[in-house]
Amino acid sequence: MSPTPPLVHFPDGTVRPLIAGATSVTTPLPAGDRPLLLLDLDGVVLPFAARAEDVEHRLRGELSVRFRPDVPQLLRELASDFDLVWATMWEHRANAVVAPLLGLPALPVISFDDRVTAGRTLKLPAVQRQVGDRPLAWVDDSLGPDAHAWAAARAAPTLLLDIDPSTGLHVDHARQLHAFATAVSATR
Template identity: 45%
Template sequence: MKALALIDVDGVLNPHGTAACPPGYTEHELFPGELVRVRREHGPLLLRLSTRYELVWATYWEHEANRLLAPLLGLPRLPVIPCAGPPGSHRDKLLGIAPWVADRPLVWFDDLHSAAAHEWAASRTAPTRLIHVDPVAGLTGAYVDQALLP
């Protein structure tokens, strides 16, 4: 069984840390009145991870990530971790993630790992790597390379 790669959307695939759309991204109205920044190169970057990891959505988008974003990135439907609680409450997001991943090794890409997430990661016996993605730039090859290091 492969290790898991938990993928957040906002701040990771949809950089929101800047007012201007970053170079290489295009804006799409995937939700009424809300623009989402998409970089098509994210699909191949994530697929590089799939040689070692099972890709899983770990986002408040939940199933909308498969419906709206995966086709734009050329990704297959991915498993979805139900992220309990309101957006912005990453402690609640962890409450959905922890039981779902059980004791599997993982790497978690997010722009907002809470203190609780760091404590949980440090306490796990399974290898666990939290990769903080800069929400201004979004996911880059350097983050993927970091996840692929032994």
């Protein structure tokens, strides 16, 4: 009898098997020399404000998603400098739904199952547990002062980019990220 794959429970009540190739939610992120790039989806890869030139995908049984036409290429270029990781409330659905639209393979996923006290960055406790001492850049549209304080106190190089959710990730952010990765690799 073949082993049953782990199940992922989604906020809407659906339960699906863990996507093949995704990192388990119970194990640390893979070790490596390159910095991590923690990616949010809503407001970062998928901006909230629609523009005429955005690429829109209507998903069967799902909402539609849209992103800037240059985002797939930006992410592929960033993957040459970083180990990409989903840090999104979509969790494993990012691999099932959005990664194929962006031309990305299944990425490791940080799971967010913590209860958060008011005034704290929702994703910070899970990120702290998962990233270890690897250098990282974190792009998100909801990074609070506590996340910035954590980043400043880390021994490992850390860059937080607060993204405007109406415009999302763009080429200027990619330039900052490439510069960070270059600086990190120069110190290793």
